[in-house]
Amino acid sequence: MYKYLFGPVPSRRLGMSLGVDLVPKKVCSLDCVYCEVGKTTKLTTEQKEYIKFDKIKDELNKYFETNPDPDYITFSGSGEPTLNIRIGEILDFIKQKKPNIPVAVLTNGTLLYNKKAREAILKADVILPSLDAATESVFQKINRPANEINITKYIQGLIDLRKEFKGKIWLEIFILPDYNNAINELTKLKNAILKINPDSVQLNTLDRPGVVANLRGATKNELQEIVNFWNLDNVEIIAAAPERKNIQSYRSDTETAIIETIARRPCTLDDLSKILGLHVNEVNKYLDVLEADGKIKSIQQERGVFYHTRE
Secondary structure (H helix, E strand, O other): OOOOEEEEEEEOOOEEEEEEEOOOOOEEOEOOOOOOOOOOOEEOOOOEOOOOHHHHHHHHHHHHHHOOOOOEEEEEOOOOHHHEOOHHHHHHHHHHHOOOOOEEEEEOOOOOOOHHHHHHOOOOOEEEEEOOOOOHHHHHHHHOEOOOOOHHHHHHHHHHHHHHOOOEEEEEEEOOOOOOOOHHHHHHHHHHHHHHOOOEEEEEOOOOOOOOOOOOOOOHHHHHHHHHHHOOOOEEEOOOHHHHHHOOOOOHHHHHHHHHHHHHOOEOHHHHHHHHOOOHHHHHHHHHHHHHOOOEEEEEEOOEEEEEEOO
16 A cells, blocks of 8 residues: 555546655645645645655655556646655656656646746656636635735746746646636636647536535536637547546446445545545546446535435
8 A cells, every 4th residue: 555656547638647646635835616635724835845755765666666657657646746845856766767657747837936846847748737717816716825826927937837848738727617717717818828838728627516615517518618719729628527437447346335335324535535545536536437427426514525325
């Protein structure tokens, strides 16, 4: 059992991806209203060695000794990976140990206005930053950032990354109706996209409950309308959750274990992660599919979102 590695998790974008957690759960520079992992417990921009380099290196060595190579190694997890000040050294270690495995960095992008934070991840093969707003008011409403961050610095960091980074940039934009889908915001988002010049823009939306109650995910038609409005060649809508079941590693026994567990008593995401010994990102993969299939339902309660089997 690994403490800082998880998966490999199937990903439409990255194939079989070995996840690397560089910060504890939910240490992040944002507290997004839609986050399916849960509310940020430490809202910060402080970079430090949240998880020791040697501990991550030891787990990676053990994994490499006993497992086939994944398609990607991905810095992701349940917090913001660029907050770990030694992310560059961990990236260097992977490149030395396994030069043929591409490395991806899933980041909210908020620290990239800092040149040192950008330089630390330049050896990655793919960087997947996010950007959900282009005005300060919407940024505050949907992403609820740490005090040191503003939308101008945020977007400029992404523009500077494009100038310095030689690999692929796949920019993810999370569309949330009544938050960031007004014409004015979409127009300014398009302007930001043109300045950032990513290789791909990937539209995403809510699959399951976020931190704030009564949020609604955008429909496929609403997302397609945004694609049409922007009229850019590099925009795509990320596939819906049920397609994940078609990925080879989707395990019916894990699905069964989740259903049997919540049939006995409703559970939160954290409950299921602890009971099943799976990383929250991996549990999320199955919950997305099960809820889309109508096998489970989610209910907002005082302690958080609980998952129940459907009658």
